[in-house]
Amino acid sequence: MTLPEYVIEIEDLSFAYGNRPILEGINLRVKERDFLAIIGPNGGGKTTLVRLILGLLTPQKGTIRVFGERPCNVSHRIGYLPQGQDFNLSFPITVYELAGLGLLGKARKNSDTDKREAIEWALELVGMWEKRYEPIGRLSGGQRQRAFIARAIASSPQMLLLDEPTSNVDPEFQVDLYQILKELNKKITVVVVTHDIGVISSYVRSVACVNRTLALHEEGKITEEMLKMAYPCPVDLIAHGIPHRVFHKH
Amino acid sequence: MRQAVVASVLISILCGTLGSYVVVNRIAFISGGIAHAAYGGVGLSLFLGIPVLFGTSIFCLITALIVGILSFEERSRADSLIGVLWAVGMAVGTFFLDMTPGYKGDVLSYLFGNILLVSRVDNIALLILDILVVTLLAIYFKEFMAISFDRDFSRIIGIPAKTLYVTLICLIAIGIVATIKIVGLLLVVALFTIPPYIAGRFVFTLGKIMVLSVLLTLFFCILGLHISFTFNLPTGATIILVSSLAFTVSRFIGR
Numbered sequence: 225m226t227l228p229e230y231v232i233e234i235e236d237l238s239f240a241y242g243n244r245p246i247l248e249g250i251n252l253r254v255k256e257r258d259f260l261a262i263i264g265p266n267g268g269g270k271t272t273l274v275r276l277i278l279g280l281l282t283p284q285k286g287t288i289r290v291f292g293e294r295p296c297n298v299s300h301r302i303g304y305l306p307q308g309q310d311f312n313l314s315f316p317i318t319v320y321e322l323a324g325l326g327l328l329g330k331a332r333k334n335s336d337t338d339k340r341e342a343i344e345w346a347l348e349l350v351g352m353w354e355k356r357y358e359p360i361g362r363l364s365g366g367q368r369q370r371a372f373i374a375r376a377i378a379s380s381p382q383m384l385l386l387d388e389p390t391s392n393v394d395p396e397f398q399v400d401l402y403q404i405l406k407e408l409n410k411k412i413t414v415v416v417v418t419h420d421i422g423v424i425s426s427y428v429r430s431v432a433c434v435n436r437t438l439a440l441h442e443e444g445k446i447t448e449e450m451l452k453m454a455y456p457c458p459v460d461l462i463a464h465g466i467p468h469r470v471f472h473k474h
Numbered sequence: 475m476r477q478a479v480v481a482s483v484l485i486s487i488l489c490g491t492l493g494s495y496v497v498v499n500r501i502a503f504i505s506g507g508i509a510h511a512a513y514g515g516v517g518l519s520l521f522l523g524i525p526v527l528f529g530t531s532i533f534c535l536i537t538a539l540i541v542g543i544l545s546f547e548e549r550s551r552a553d554s555l556i557g558v559l560w561a562v563g564m565a566v567g568t569f570f571l572d573m574t575p576g577y578k579g580d581v582l583s584y585l586f587g588n589i590l591l592v593s594r595v596d597n598i599a600l601l602i603l604d605i606l607v608v609t610l611l612a613i614y615f616k617e618f619m620a621i622s623f624d625r626d627f628s629r630i631i632g633i634p635a636k637t638l639y640v641t642l643i644c645l646i647a648i649g650i651v652a653t654i655k656i657v658g659l660l661l662v663v664a665l666f667t668i669p670p671y672i673a674g675r676f677v678f679t680l681g682k683i684m685v686l687s688v689l690l691t692l693f694f695c696i697l698g699l700h701i702s703f704t705f706n707l708p709t710g711a712t713i714i715l716v717s718s719l720a721f722t723v724s725r726f727i728g729r
Contacts, residue, residue: 278630299630315623316680325620330632359678
């Protein structure tokens with residue numbers, strides 16, 4: 225027996241809110257140091273899948289293992305970036321304090337020096353060290369996302385899980401973000417839920433398409449089939465970066 | 475008068491620190507619910523013949539546990555439940571006060587406060603409470619901040635979010651009971667929300683908001699006391715009116 229080489233292993237997983245099925249028969253294996261993009265339409269179950277991986281929800285059927293263990297036991301080893309719109313932006317907190325929140329709970333650092341170094345490393349990496357005393361309410365959308373990424377990576381997690389990191393954010397940030405992720409991906413697994421189909425194809429190694437069920441493509445290519453499954457209405461899709469194609473009527 | 479000034483200092487520390495969490499967590503309604511439910515504790519204590527502050531504290535702690543647990547689980551639906559507890563508490567209080575024979579003490583002073591009734595023993599109890607709250611907040615400052623800002627993230631990294639949240643609601647409940655004697659249960663929410671709200675317009679970290687709130691609360695209490703003494707006005711109401719005036723003015727300055 226070898227150690228689990230998969231950081232995420234999902235087998236025959238189903239999840240429903242009451243009678244409303246959200247995910248059905250999901251199978252997914254993510255290798256260590258993979259760069260996985262999860263795409264799919266809104267309401268297709270992407271965020272639910274993320275919350276299952278984090279152990280915030282438990283599946284009704286099937287199993288889910290993260291680093292070979294139950295998600296709730298190891299979730300502190302995942303660096304998580306939640307969807308941006310959920311935050312109370314008037315909350316009195318500085319960039320530095322925000323990054324420091326990543327170092328609490330089971331990710332707690334014992335010495336103050338370690339703590340400072342970890343925060344400085346994270347803020348330097350996302351380019352926010354200069355802005356460390358700014359309250360988050362005064363940042364632009366992109367700067368705020370950088371600060372939140374710093375919080376996610378401050379504890380040096382083994383996997384990064386980002387839920388729509390570029391929605392409602394200035395376009396330059398998109399390019400910078402994927403550069404940062406590429407850098408981090410040299411050492412850790414990156415999973416990103418996204419609509420940036422154009423950008424991801426040049427960075428990711430595999431693509432999972434979630435719309436109640438899941439289709440995985442391990443070479444990072446986005447097939448027409450996946451797009452159809454993910455975006456039943458192609459008008460939703462701004463197809464820059466991938467070969468232009470006229471979609472069939474549906 | 476000296477006890478009143480000491481009491482002002484002690485409640486300022488409670489209101490400024492706990493009130494900052496009330497404002498950033500947006501749980502003024504929960505605090506209002508607990509404060510009004512406290513009337514049930516007052517009525518029950520007088521009916522059973524037990525010390526009012528003690529009985530009310532127990533009553534409010536139970537209310538806080540219920541509200542804390544339910545509002546943690548179902549944030550969106552907690553609203554109506556708090557409204558119910560608010561009214562039930564007041565009804566229980568009215569009911570038992572009516573059933574209590576003989577002299578019922580000065581019921582109005584529980585509703586509107588009377589800082590002049592504060593005794594040395596009350597202040598010692600307040601001091602112990604201050605030490606407890608300040609110690610807990612000093613140790614778990616960042617954890618409390620984390621759960622106030624982003625509960626899911628806190629749970630993911632292994633902070634016991636629910637325990638801390640319910641603890642916070644319980645501390646707020648005890649803080650409210652302690653402040654009832656000074657401004658009364660009908661007015662107490664104002665002291666928990668106005669100073670941190672004003673502070674939040676001028677300083678931008680939670681720690682600084684707490685410090686400024688403590689100072690503002692103290693200023694409002696002392697000024698309110700002074701005015702009420704000079705013109706023979708009810709103290710609790712005067713303190714709240716002074717705070718409200720500052721609140722209004724602050725809306726036009728600051729950020």
